[in-house]
Amino acid sequence: MREVISVHVGQAGVQIGNACWELYTIEHGLSPDGRLMEGSPSAGDDGFSTFFSETGSGKHVPRSLYSDARGHYTIGKELVDTVLEQVRRLADNCSGLQGFFVFHSFGGGTGSGFGALLMERLSTDYGKKSKLEFSVYPAPKIIYDICRRNLGITSPSFTNLNRLIAQVVSSITASLRFDGSLNVDLNEFQTNLVPFPRIHFPLATYAPVISAEKGDVVPKDVNAAVANVRTKRTIQFVDWCPTGFKLGICNEPPALVPGGDLAKVSRSLCMLSNTTSIATAWARLDNKFDLLYSKRAFVHWYVGEGMEEGEFSEAREDLAALEKDYEEVGIDSVDAEEEDGEY
Incomplete structure (x- = not known):
């Protein structure tokens, strides 16, 4: 058993959670009341136990927790112990808990404030368990553009x-729930994507991959495609990580929500990459913060909730240090390339 607990915090976390669990039930052949549908592919499989627990009456209940409160200091502080108690109950119901998925936004009071408080406490109580965050950056323009350009949705x-x-979330978690020729474990995300403790913000890329001829994707083809990318040097890797790729192939084709916007495909591809380009997002955030904080805009709301003004300066310094960390990783790589060029 390799169980994972999903925690959904704030409006963004809750709404994304609803969409995820809607898709999971379809993928595992579960009806809305949690019972296995007749002839479902999961009927003789234990894969759904990663995300679902089975009750005595035969119902499958999501291993998830939804929390929508307000902020870090007042209501959040009162609620966090109740939430952690519910997490403990879910964890006690697992025979081999692998870790947590935490869904929240970087903006807003609950997603950022209570989300940060909860992550802090989870790190204390479950320090050795993996924690994978699905965080929404407060600029969803790219997803809107994909919906308009690729799916033809005007609004x-x-x-x-x-x-x-x-x-995307389903694709990332597929190898935890379904059989495949190259399965990826939850711990492997951390092992293969996080070179240093603070460099831990991978970006997700998703694309449908439709074969011209009927047939399944075999490991040999995948390895050949990756080798081709390496040879062409289309992706610049840091010098201390020359291999660069970790692959996982899941045998289960992507499922779709009935009446949804996406076309049915036999295969999809999801890539997680830890790239220095995310530093530009931190730089934009720093710049916007500086403009607002110079005028002390909205500061009184936070101080009124129990926050001290000095914490803003500390957070700003921490984000500047994070930006510098990513910059240094990039500089090390560029320096190594220049040295190679001299030879």
Whole structure:
């Protein structure tokens, strides 16, 4: 058994969670009341126990927790112990808990404030368990553009966006739930994507891959495609990580929500990459913060909730240090390339 607990915090976390669990039930052949549907592919398989627990009456209940409160200091502080008690109950119901998926946004009071408080406590109580965050950066323009350009939706709703995000989350978690020729364990995300403790913000890329001829994807073809990318040097790797790729192939084809926007495909591809380009997002965030904080805009709301003004300066310094960390990783790689060029 390799169980994972999903925690959904704030409006963004809750709504993305609804889209994810809607998709999971379809993938595992479960009806809305949690019972296995007749002839479902999961009927003789234990794969769904990663995300679902079975009750005595035969129902399958999601291993998930939804929390929507307000902020870090007042209501959040009162609620966090109750939430952690529910997490403990879910953990006690697992025979081999692998870790947690935490869904929240970087903006807003609950997603950022209570989300940070909860992550802090989870790190204390479950320090050795993996924690994979699905965080929404407060600039969803790219997802809106994908919906307009690729799916032909003139005015995308949150439902359209969340179902698209759910496909990415499903793809990332597929190897935990289904059989495959190259399975990826939850711990391997951390091992292969996080070179240093603070460099831990991978980006997700998702694309449908439709074969011209009928046939399944075999490891040999995947390895050949990756070798081709390496040979062409289309991706610049840091010098201390020359291999660069970790592959996982899942045998289960992507499932779709009935009446959804996406076309049926036999295969999809999801890539997680830890790239220095994310430093530009931190730089934009720093710049926007500086403009607002110089005028002390909205500061009184936070101080009124129990926050001290000095914490803003500390957070700003921490983000500047994070930006510098990513910059140094990039500089090390460039220096190594220049040295190679001299020879």
